[in-house]
Amino acid sequence: MRKLFALILALAMVFALAACGQTGAAPAGDKAADSGLIKVGIINLDPSESGYREANVKNLTDTFTKENGYDATFVTAPTADKQLEAAKGFITAQVKYILVSAAETTGWDEVLADAKEAGIKVFLFDRMIDCDPSLYTAAVVSDMRQEGETAVAWLESLGLDEYKILHIQGQLGSAAQIGRSDPLTEKCAADDKWTIVREGTGGDSWDANEARKIAEAAINAGEQFNIVYAENDGMAGGVVEALDAAGITHGVNGDVIVMGFDCNKWALRELLAGNWNYDGQCSPFQAAVIDKMIKTLEAGGSIEGLNALNQIISEEKGFDAREITQADIDTYGLGE
Amino acid sequence: MKTNKRSFSGLGQLLIPLVALAILIVFNIFRDISFFSIDLRFNNSGNMVLTGNLVSIIDSASELAIIAMGMTLVTAACGGQDISVGAVGAISGAVFVKVLQGMGAITIGTMLIAFALCCLATIVFKLFNGMLVAVFRIQPMIATLILYSCARSIAYWINGDATPQLRNEIISAIGKTIPGIPVPTPIFAVILVGLLLFLIFKFTSLRLYIQSVGINEGAARLNGINPTRIKLISFILLGVCVSVAGLIGVCRLGQLNHKTLLVDIEMDAILAVAIGGNSLGGGRFRLSGSILGAYIIQMLTTTLYAMNVAPVNVKAYKAIVIIIIVVAGSPVVKNKLTALWNRLRSGPARESARKEGVS
Missing domain, CATH: 3.40.50.2300 (Response regulator)
Incomplete structure (x- = not known):
């Protein structure tokens, strides 16, 4: 048998x-x-x-x-x-x-x-x-680096007294992660007012839940931060869940500035509602x-029409919650 | 003598987890007393929320506590564990989201229908496990390994959509807080599931049946209990627990990721059962022990977070502490401790008298 x-x-x-x-x-x-x-x-x-x-x-x-x-x-x-x-x-x-x-x-x-x-x-x-x-x-x-630079330039234009950043990275080693991380880490190394309070990665799947845990850990440890720089929308969303659970306000009139990338429709709607501050486009x-x-x-x-690296670069922009319109969401938003 | 022994297996089962919890609390008092501070704040949606590490611990452990309760029942009846709880949780999340999307609007009514269907689907998958274990008598870990490895793919089939977003007030009321009530809703879910099981055990003989099947199947059968049915019932109850946990997991983030929903929760759930002093070989069980175990695991995680350990490194540190707890709760150490306790209590004279009596 x-x-x-x-x-x-x-x-x-x-x-x-x-x-x-x-x-x-x-x-x-x-x-x-x-x-x-x-x-x-x-x-x-x-x-x-x-x-x-x-x-x-x-x-x-x-x-x-x-x-x-x-x-x-x-x-x-x-x-x-x-x-x-x-x-x-x-x-x-x-x-x-x-x-x-x-x-x-x-x-x-x-x-x-x-x-x-x-x-x-x-x-x-x-x-x-x-x-x-x-x-x-x-x-x-x-041009992922361009995306990162646009985001950092936007952040700088706010003219804050201090930049205490919770940095949520994407899949380590991917072009998107390197391009979006480097301008920020370089800026932090060059400027004393800019510090990365906590850094963590959402892992290979850019996971919202991992991002939530990193934020929760930072909050549990009593870290003070006023900026969330998450390298995609999902992870920014995860961090926001942790902020909400801890009663920390965020967005246009909040204590913490929330930044994401990719321009999903749902994320742009969060911008329009004033819950987030910035979203970088990635076509x-x-x-x-x-x-x-x-x-x-x-x-x-x-x-x-190729450049020296045989590239054709997609044109991309960054959205500010104070300026975004419903028309932008309909034109540039991804998904539903 | 006899009374001594009984009192040990009564509260004694909870001795190790209670001591572990006490040590964690004392450790945190000396490390940083502000760890225990609780605050009432307003979040972005203008809702009052209770915040602080303690609230965060009890809130975050909800899914684990609920699954640990179901796991305890399966462990007790079958003498083995279901390692597919996390993966099947992804299926229940997927079914829930699929049904909700299919019905269009998210209202309390559609939510209830979606939850009922996701509960049903989860129970079907759990009954598949239960059948392999109870009817075909396959070792539980092997039987549930099948769904452990394929259930997330099934979840993906059910909901091919990559990471569906569910942004809605009702969803956030379940995953976070109901407006006006500052306590996170998942905590109520734990209480509800606990109450449900408590009532079932109070008004039926299920508890006795599960324990007798777990202790000696043959004897149970001779006494007119159908072991197959009891085991299947334990899997059904686990299915209900898993679907509640899946629902909370989805609502917490307002999105479904079939890859990471309740990921790795099976191991923590088994640990919670073990830390709670329940025998992993089946038989007698205490739900309160497993729930306590779940909160201990989460308190450990949060303590490590508060000590600036990064989430990716937490598992390694957690392992060290858990080794200590599990070894302390092992029968060998337990017996040694009991002997020591008895000697201290009854004095050396009676101890030697007892020895004589035994020999």
Whole structure:
């Protein structure tokens, strides 16, 4: 009886493995060549990460469709190793283009060189990779550092007597985190009036609950801060929950200034209501630009308008709670 | 002699957790007395809220305390633990959000319907665990490992939406405070669940049945108790606890993240049961012990926060303290302590007399 059970289990495992193999990066490979569709492999991060990512994934899946002439395979993975694995899979499956939004900025050189050798063109979207610009065709990205600088400049324009900051970082090592953190930490190092009271990370999933815990810990420890600099909306929301629970006022007429990034609709509404003070935009809509570039390449043309790093930078702004309007929310807000 | 022993297993079970709690309190008094200060403030929405570390402890431990109660029942009846509580909690959160979104408006009525359905769904998943444990007699930890590893994916299927936002007054009334009442609402949820279980035990013989099944299944069966049914009932009650905890978790943040809702709570819940002096091998149990255990765990966390330990490092420090508590509550140390206590109380003469009597 026990042997029979073991045998069934073993068989089940083998079938499960076989099923996994089929759903990997290899499918639809041969069909595409016949149908005249352009084969692309798209590597993104997990949509559950944030409203930004959700909008980004949706933007790509809506653009790279069969109707639009693509045979696209999507992989969403939250970590660098899984993303690299997916990229290798795409190279083996001989796709024509690979699109990447990298979880981490480093570690891609080898895979990108392999792709280049195989004649695959690589586009980076949303996040930069730390490598030689010749390894990718173009990068359609947000200038995360610019986002950070805009936010810090806004904060400075308030002319406060002292800046005691609770700094909630995103996924450590990601371009978004580095770009948004650096201008702030540099400013704090340069100016005595600026201090980071507490620093913590929401982890790989930019988690609101982690952010809430960091804020709660700072409050429990009796730390005084007058600014919350959270590197995305969800985490800013988490901190606000902790502030509310501790009876600390925040927003336009409150004791604590709340700053977020991404411009989700719900976050912009908090701005409009005066509960938050600032939200930095980060455009998730890169698909149309990449689509256009691929079509140009397919037609034998060449891509123009790239800078020295082969980048096309999305234009982005920051919103102030004192000036935001409903029209801004409708135009720039993500999600619902 | 006999009376001695009985009094030990009565209050004695709570001895270790009470001592642990006392040590934590004394430690904080000497560290910084302001740790205990409680304040009444107005938050952004103009609501009065009680604030301070003590309130924060009792509030933050709510989900843990509720799940620990359910975990105690399953532990007592099955002699094993359900490690899928956090992951299934994500499912109940997902069902709750899905139903709410499906109905459009968020009113008290739709909330009740959504909660009823999420309760139902959670109970179904818990009954799946219960069936594996009670009918197929699979080791509880292995049986519940299945949902532990896949329930968050199921939650994602149910609610494909990435991190749905629920920003609404009723939601924040449940997750934070009801306007006009400065005490955080989750605290009332703990009281409510505790009261529900208390009433069930008061008016039925369930407590006795669970204990007898846990102590000796065969004997219980011979006495006309159906062990399978009792075990399934314990899983149903756990299901109710998990859905209440999931509801609080979702309402607290006003959003659902299927990856992080109630994450890692299963281990803390098992710990709470153990710290509360309940045997993890089943049998006799005390809900008050587990609830106390939950508050001790949270007080430890908050104390560490107050000592400027970062949330990511808290687990390591917590482990050290918990090792001490668990070892102190272990049967070996407990027996040694009992012997010591008896010797001190009855004096060396009676102690030696007792020894003679035994041999």
